[in-house]
Amino acid sequence: MPTTRLKLHSMGFSRWLNRTVGFFVFFILDIVDFLLCFTYKTLDFFFESEWKPCYCCPPPEAKPIAAGGSRVGKMIVSERSGEYSKVVSLTRTKIHLDEISDTLYSRPSLLTRLTKLVKCFKKDVVKCCDESKKRSPPTKKTLLTVNSTVVEKLHRTPRWSDCHCTFCTSWLSSSNHSLFVNVQQPKDNKAQENVVFIHGFLSSSTFWTETLFPNFSDSAKSNYRFLAVDLLGYGKSPKPNDSLYTLKEHLEMIERSVISQFRLKTFHLVAHSLGCILALALAVKHPGAIKSLTLLAPPYYSVPKGVQGTQYVMRKVAPKEVWPPMAFGASVASWYEHISRTVSLVLCKNHHLLEFLTRLLTRNRMRTYLIEGFLCHTHNASWHTLHNIIFGSGSKVEAYLDHVRDNVDCEVTVFHGGRDELIPVECSYGVKRKVPRARIHVVPDKDHITIVVGRQKEFARELELIWRRSTTPQLHSIN
Secondary structure, three states, X not given: OHHHHHHHHHHHHHHHHHHHHHHHHHHHHHHHHHHHHHHHHHHHHHHHOOOOOOOOOOOOOOOOOOOOOOOOOOOEEEEEEOOEEEEEEOOOOEEEHHHOOHHHOOOOOHHHXXXXXXXXXXXXXXXXXXXXXXXXXXXXXXXXXXXXXXXXXXXXXXXXXXXXXXXXXXXXXXXXXXXXXXXXXXXXXXXXXXXXXXXXXXXXXXXXXXXOHHHOOHHHHHHEXXXXXXXXXXXXXXXXXXXXXXXXXHHHHHHHHHHHOOOOOOEEEXXXXXXXXXXXXXXXXXXXXXXXXXXXXXXXXXXXXXXXXXXXXXXXXXXXXXXXXXXXXXXXXXXXXXXXXXXXXXXXXXXXXXXXXXHHHHOOOOXXXXXXXXXXXXXXXXXXXXXXXXXXXXXXXXXXXXXXXXXXXXXXXXXXXXXXXXXXXXXXXXXXXXXXXXXXXXXXXXXXXXXXXXXXXXXXXXXXXXXXXXXXXXXXXXX
């Protein structure tokens, strides 16, 4: 009993210390991000001759959308929704504003709260309250339609703070602007089945091609066609700087670049982390085409009733804590738009230098494909994908799982590292509760990356077994 009490006191003190230190650390980061906002506005104007909007500044008023062939300048859509406003750049002819996660523009900090408090003292408190009551209720869905000529005016060239190397800009030389797909197929081009691999956040197709592809058996290589895709904004795929990287955009690009391009009628799906959300959405959209669904570290958080899903998931993934380091890194990347842009400017823009230094220090004993996947993206892509996919789909994943359980007749298998500090194992057990037929495999002593890297041969055999089982008559029944 004394030992148990000592452990509880120690855990309580550690938690208190983590929160106390975190309070001061993140308050300092609030100030730094605030200052960087003005710094980047100045630099953007200097390098690009225009002010670039961000999500921490008051939005401009909504501008009318020109119709027909009338002249159209830079267009920003501003929609008042409750206490906050959505500010988005128009990226295509039709866009639903509910695809934009509110976590982009409502990331409360101590600094913003203090600022609002000061403003409230300057104004008449009664008038402030009356105005807040008159605000119109949030709109569930708004559809804006513009002429297609507007889309052609959008900026597709890299921004000054993005990497301009030939690898990161290779997509600009392509006319169709499809996703990059790494394909491995039998020499006679007569594959019996297809397997689509979807990587996770801050990664690329090399996560699969450098680990699993060389380790599949000769039998698998002669019977399956493997397709590993670089998601929109990552690797060698297009990185349009005006895209909002919504779930709909990601799905449409995968459908056009993989399913339609290679005429896939049926296929197996293997997805990691962020890719699990896209895989579930594809399974919902193409239920009859999925032969098996394998998810690695799926970010599924069961949102309590009455709680806003996007904010709940963001606080789960990025709890604003300084320990463990993975939680601190996720918090900085999620809460601070301009600090994360600075990190991207320093690391992603100089990824070739980092790769060279890694090879030099390790005497070429360490392969750098993980660095390539981690750094070959733009800040705009990572920032919007993080918020609009991982956080924005917080309340959607549960519905996806319900649909897979009831309408998708395929084997569902989930793998999770026992020491995953980014996505807790409880997320996979949550998938099991939603889809009872799902097989859960928790791999001890493995984390978010080493669930594949370091055990690629073993995992390749596990995948082949799953695919072989899926070719036999289904023994399970859909509930």
